Amino acid sequence: MRSHLGIMKTRHLKRRGCFLLKLLCLLVLALIFCEFVVYYVVIFQCRWPDVKIEAHRSSKQSSVSVVKAMFLADTHLLGEIKGHWLDKLRREWQMERAFQTALSLLQPDIVFILGDVFDEGKWSSSQAWADDVRRFQKMFWHPVQTELMVVVGNHDIGFHYEMNTYKLKRFAKVFNFTAGKLVSRKGVNFVLVNSVALEGDGCTICSIAEAKLTKLSQQLNCSQEEQNHSKKRCSDMTQLPASEPILLQHYPLYRRSDAECTGEDSALPEEKNIPFKEKYDVLSKEASQKLLWWFHPRLILSAHTHSACEVLHDGKIPEISVPSFSWRNRNNPSFIMGSITSSDFSLSKCFLPLESSIVAMYCTAGALLVVL
Numbered sequence: 507m508r509s510h511l512g513i514m515k516t517r518h519l520k521r522r523g524c525f526l527l528k529l530l531c532l533l534v535l536a537l538i539f540c541e542f543v544v545y546y547v548v549i550f551q552c553r554w555p556d557v558k559i560e561a562h563r564s565s566k567q568s569s570v571s572v573v574k575a576m577f578l579a580d581t582h583l584l585g586e587i588k589g590h591w592l593d594k595l596r597r598e599w600q601m602e603r604a605f606q607t608a609l610s611l612l613q614p615d616i617v618f619i620l621g622d623v624f625d626e627g628k629w630s631s632s633q634a635w636a637d638d639v640r641r642f643q644k645m646f647w648h649p650v651q652t653e654l655m656v657v658v659g660n661h662d663i664g665f666h667y668e669m670n671t672y673k674l675k676r677f678a679k680v681f682n683f684t685a686g687k688l689v690s691r692k693g694v695n696f697v698l699v700n701s702v703a704l705e706g707d708g709c710t711i712c713s714i715a716e717a718k719l720t721k722l723s724q725q726l727n728c729s730q731e732e733q734n735h736s737k738k739r740c741s742d743m744t745q746l747p748a749s750e751p752i753l754l755q756h757y758p759l760y761r762r763s764d765a766e767c768t769g770e771d772s773a774l775p776e777e778k779n780i781p782f783k784e785k786y787d788v789l790s791k792e793a794s795q796k797l798l799w800w801f802h803p804r805l806i807l808s809a810h811t812h813s814a815c816e817v818l819h820d821g822k823i824p825e826i827s828v829p830s831f832s833w834r835n836r837n838n839p840s841f842i843m844g845s846i847t848s849s850d851f852s853l854s855k856c857f858l859p860l861e862s863s864i865v866a867m868y869c870t871a872g873a874l875l876v877v878l
């Protein structure tokens with residue numbers, strides 16, 4: 507009798523153990539899916555857009571002449587002062603997984619981050635800065651064949667009134683960017699602009715930035731003019747591909763508000779009609795006009811507002827506001843994928859997993875555990 511009872515007890519314990527093991531498996535599976543697999547499932551659906559390629563080129567040349575560029579913005583890596591460790595851990599893991607998955611699935615030629623990489627670059631100590639940079643380099647690690655370029659934002663060096671040479675220099679040391687930069691790849695010209703320095707008040711950093719940008723614009727204009735036309739003026743300039751540039755900057759060009767912006771990731775309805783402040787939310791009218799005059803860009807990509815928008819300047823130059831890449835700023839972060847040739851471009855948006863879907867999946871798994 508006693509031995510029979512013993513056997514029953516062991517069987518019961520075994521069954522219970524087995525059941526607990528199954529529950530544990532369910533929990534681990536939910537974790538692996540939500541923290542790893544989901545990025546592959548979602549980003550796998552994104553495709554590089556098709557772009558028109560000049561007919562006279564052979565197919566072999568054509569495939570080489572398309573630049574596959576990825577644009578993302580406002581990652582806001584949290585700092586030591588305002589960032590809670592759990593918030594930091596969660597957001598950085600999400601961005602690292604999203605970026606690394608996108609790199610492996612989409613294999614862009616070049617990635618541009620349009621500023622506000624850090625949240626506290628504007629006031630962080632040198633030690634905190636070094637720690638932020640170390641984490642950034644780990645999250646945004648990329649193979650040598652993929653280039654990564656960063657444009658400066660107000661959270662990296664401060665708004666105009668709080669930026670100084672020290673902050674700009676430490677940013678430049680890491681990202682090799684101060685006033686402006688021209689990047690030419692496969693016949694496509696990208697102009698990276700320090701839009702924080704376009705205050706127009708003649709401050710040292712502003713004057714250097716303006717001088718640099720005017721020089722770049724001359725160089726670009728020379729490459730587009732007829733050879734004989736301006737031989738003298740352009741003789742000492744490096745020859746660039748004769749293609750209208752694409753402007754990349756943190757602040758958007760001047761627009762009154764986001765009222766005209768549409769799309770699921772544009773600003774919230776209650777925020778759309780709030781007028782933008784010049785030199786704070788957007789560039790001043792004057793600085794915006796200057797950029798258009800100097801560069802005659804065929805496309806502008808900007809950031810800073812954390813929401814999506816498409817604006818047409820002078821009735822023909824499109825500007826795309828790239829939304830934030832961090833789940834801290836949006837439920838539906840995204841990045842822009844561009845197939846670009848020297849004469850044409852085509853853009854599409856790749857959304858990352860929705861934060862609300864991840865939360866819903868965890869809640870379902872949790873509820874299932876409780877019920878079982």
Ligand SMILES: [Zn+2]
Pocket residue numbers: 622659660661756809810811
């Ligand atoms: Zn900003």
